[in-house]
Every structure is written in structure tokens, then in C-alpha cells.
Amino acid sequence: DADVTQTPRNRITKTGKRIMLECSQTKGHDRMYWYRQDPGLGLRLIYYSFDVKDINKGEISDGYSVSRQAQAKFSLSLESAIPNQTALYFCATSDLRGGGYGYTFGSGTRLTVV
Amino acid sequence: QKEVEQNSGPLSVPEGAIASLNCTYSDRGSQSFFWYRQYSGKSPELIMSIYSNGDKEDGRFTAQLNKASQYVSLLIRDSQPSDSATYLCAVIGAAGNKLTFGGGTRVLVKP
Numbered sequence: 001d002a003d004v005t006q007t008p009r010n011r012i013t014k015t016g017k018r019i020m021l022e023c024s025q026t027k028g029h030d031r032m033y034w035y036r037q038d039p040g041l042g043l044r045l046i047y048y049s050f051d052v053k054d055i056n057k058g059e060i061s062d063g064y065s066v067s068r069q070a071q072a073k074f075s076l077s078l079e080s081a082i083p084n085q086t087a088l089y090f091c092a093t094s095d096l097r098g099g100g101y102g103y104t105f106g107s108g109t110r111l112t113v114v
Numbered sequence: 115q116k117e118v119e120q121n122s123g124p125l126s127v128p129e130g131a132i133a134s135l136n137c138t139y140s141d142r143g144s145q146s147f148f149w150y151r152q153y154s155g156k157s158p159e160l161i162m163s164i165y166s167n168g169d170k171e172d173g174r175f176t177a178q179l180n181k182a183s184q185y186v187s188l189l190i191r192d193s194q195p196s197d198s199a200t201y202l203c204a205v206i207g208a209a210g211n212k213l214t215f216g217g218g219t220r221v222l223v224k225p
Contacts, residue, residue, distance in 0.1 A: 040217050042215035042217040043202070045213075048211075107157055
């Protein structure tokens with residue numbers, strides 16, 4: 001099994017629908033992150049969490065919310081999806097050091113909003 | 115100004131040549147620098163990290179860091195078609211709490 005599992009892998013949804021992307025990890029890492037990737041824009045940070053009681057906004061949090069249900073689970077929600085949220089979404093985890101070596105990425109969720 | 119900037123490319127190099135990728139960053143207090151390789155539709159894969167000024171070599175890859183110029187680069191020697199991918203520069207800033215990515219440089223290695 002993968003260390004960081006994202007579900008679903010692909011999703012097509014309609015404008016205005018609520019959708020949740022889920023991430024679970026078996027790394028035992030405390031820190032979890034949600035990134036969004038658009039062509040030519042690299043990965044942009046949406047939200048991050050350093051433990052179950054800690055949630056922080058990233059650079060592009062508008063239109064998104066998150067929930068850290070447990071150390072191993074971190075979900076991203078789009079309350080009312082819009083077409084410009086069509087992107088590839090990655091969940092990542094890291095240990096307390098937070099360094100690049102400690103980042104483990106999930107396989108990504110490709111979301112299309114029509 | 116973006117925090118981490120890269121030329122989007124594509125950078126086209128012949129097989130066997132050296133590919134040179136550049137990255138600049140805005141946070142002067144940044145301490146940790148990384149290069150990730152990403153194949154289309156796949157997750158990023160860490161290939162190099164560098165923390166001190168100078169060069170760091172790992173196989174065919176060399177990372178170079180110049181903190182005074184806020185510049186980090188990646189050299190790929192003896193480029194292979196399998197090196198065709200997008201290369202992402204990533205930086206942990208002075209706050210030390212998250213990784214910030216550049217937009218990536220697409221590299222095409224032609225046989």
C-alpha cells in the first residue's frame with residue numbers, strides 16, 4: 001500500500017457541487033499539506049496542518065476548507081466547486097523537521113469542474 | 115514578485131548534453147533548497163537537496179547554491195531521454211514551516 005493515499009484519483013463534478021478530497025497516510029508524520037497544481041504554476045499551497053488541532057491557510061485558501069480528522073487523515077473540501085478549481089491536487093506529509101527530504105506526496109487527484 | 119521563479123521552458127537538449135536549469139528565490143532567509151522531478155500526471159520526486167553555498171553532486175546531477183545572489187541551479191550531465199520531465203525548484207523559507215515551489219522548467223531530451 002502507498003504511504004500517502006489520495007481518493008478519488010479522478011473526479012468530474014458540476015459547478016456548485018460540494019466535493020471532498022481525502023488523504024490518508026501511514027508514515028506517522030505529524031504535518032500534512034494540500035497543494036494544487038496548474039500548468040506552469042508549480043504546486044501552490046492551499047492549507048497545511050502541523051497536528052490535529054492546528055490548521056493554517058496557505059497562499060490560495062479561498063474557496064477551500066480542510067478537516068484534520070486524525071493524525072493520519074486530512075481532507076480538502078470545495079464547498080461550491082467552480083470551473084477554475086479544475087486542477088491536479090496533491091496531498092503531502094512531512095515529519096517534524098519539515099524539510100524537503102521529509103515530504104512524501106500522494107499520487108494526486110485530478111479534479112475537473114464542468 | 116513570486117517567491118520562487120523558474121524559466122518555464124521547454125529546455126530542449128540533445129541526448130548526452132548538459133541541461134542547465136536555474137531558479138531564483140525572494141526570501142533572503144531561506145535555508146533549504148530542493149529539486150524535484152515530475153513526470154506528466156505523476157507526483158513530484160525529490161532528486162537533490164542543498165543547504166550550503168557551493169556545489170553538491172549526486173550521480174549525473176549537480177546542484178549549485180549562491181545565497182548572496184539568491185540563486186540555485188541544477189545541472190544534468192549526459193542527459194538521457196528518460197530525463198525528459200518537469201523540474202521543480204522548491205525552497206523552505208526563513209519561517210521554516212513549508213515548502214514553496216517554483217513553476218517548474220520542462221526539459222525535453224532529444225535522442
